[in-house]
């Protein structure tokens with residue numbers, strides 16, 4: 001098996017590269033892969049903090065825009081592309097789905113994803129949306145990390161596991177109220193219910209007598 005060191009057209013002639021190809025700090029999520037190279041086994045550690053974009057959220061909770069996304073990633077050059085593994089750590093804020101109190105948390109999430117090289121077997125045998133791709137000399141981490149975060153956000157976040165929510169009558173937070181908190185209306189309703197229940201329910205045995213066995 002021949003050593004697979006794919007030739008990259010244009011790589012040896014820097015004069016032909018457009019000046020903006022390096023995109024210095026234009027997009028911090030785009031990782032320049034030229035430092036890593038394409039020799040399988042080459043490794044690059046990536047420890048950095050990048051401000052979160054605005055859309056890393058679901059309805060009730062998300063990463064505040066501009067909050068620091070801590071990345072502890074390792075890029076590894078493999079035959080088919082670049083394997084990204086590691087961890088990301090982000091703050092999330094939102095509101096409790098039951099009582100609407102503010103919710104704050106941190107998420108630490110594992111990341112593992114292969115970005116396929118253009119022209120690799122993986123890319124050729126995968127549907128467009130099945131595999132992430134290296135784009136030229138760059139790898140865009142943002143869509144992967146956004147998916148990782150957004151898919152792990154709870155649709156119904158809670159302030160505490162046992163949050164009792166709001167009182168349906170006065171709208172106050174039940175956890176802030178005494179345990180015997182109640183309203184007249186509620187009491188009357190219960191009284192009416194129990195009364196009706198008591199008059200309509202008959203304690204007799206339903207059904208007919210069992211048919212005797214005939215032979």
Ligand SMILES: [Zn+2]
Pocket residue numbers: 096097098099100101158159160163164165
């Ligand atoms: Zn709550």
Ligand SMILES: [Zn+2]
Pocket residue numbers: 167168169170171172181182183
């Ligand atoms: Zn109440």
